[in-house]
Amino acid sequence: MQRNPTSGGLSNSESPDSKPAPHTGRDGTEKSPETNPPDLVQLPSCGDFDMRIARDGTWFYRGSPIGRKPLVKLFSTVLRRENGEFWLVTPVERGRILVDDAPFVAVEVDATGEGRNRRLTFRTNVDDTVTVG
Numbered sequence: 001m002q003r004n005p006t007s008g009g010l011s012n013s014e015s016p017d018s019k020p021a022p023h024t025g026r027d028g029t030e031k032s033p034e035t036n037p038p039d040l041v042q043l044p045s046c047g048d049f050d051m052r053i054a055r056d057g058t059w060f061y062r063g064s065p066i067g068r069k070p071l072v073k074l075f076s077t078v079l080r081r082e083n084g085e086f087w088l089v090t091p092v093e094r095g096r097i098l099v100d101d102a103p104f105v106a107v108e109v110d111a112t113g114e115g116r117n118r119r120l121t122f123r124t125n126v127d128d129t130v131t132v133g
Contacts, residue, residue, distance in 0.1 A: 049088060049095035051075075057105035057125035069126075076126040079103055104128065 052060045059066040059075065066072050079097075080089045086099045108123040119133045 043089065043092070043094045046093050046095040049097050051088070051095075051097040053086075053097065053099045053103050055101040057107075073126045076103070076128075106130075 050062045054060065059072045066075075075088060078088050078090060080087050080094075086097050086103060087094045088097055104124040104126060106122040107125050110121045112119050112121070117133075119131055121129055121131045123129050
């Protein structure tokens with residue numbers, strides 16, 4: 001069900017007393033309904049942001065690398081993919097950015113266990129961790 005941003009996040013069939021479905025964040029934890037990402041198609045587009053993520057994971061703004069890692073990590077939390085395109089999405093607007101290859105790069109790996117119990121844990125360039133088995 002799509003949400004209407006002009007009605008306080010409620011669709012036409014919801015009342016203020018109804019409880020929205022929970023949202024799971026990128027880190028796998030459940031987020032409160034207030035932090036649900038907005039529906040891309042309902043937000044006004046700012047067009048193309050002059051931002052690019054290089055193949056090595058470096059974020060650029062207007063051709064210059066973004067040197068502040070906390071800022072890159074913040075941007076990474078609002079990065080969404082829609083129909084093969086990447087967007088930075090805030091609660092009120094969205095803008096397309098270019099991604100050369102992949103938005104996140106594994107910079108560290110840790111292997112635990114043996115055989116079928118082997119697990120690989122990757123740390124990305126924005127300090128997210130992903131475990132595969």
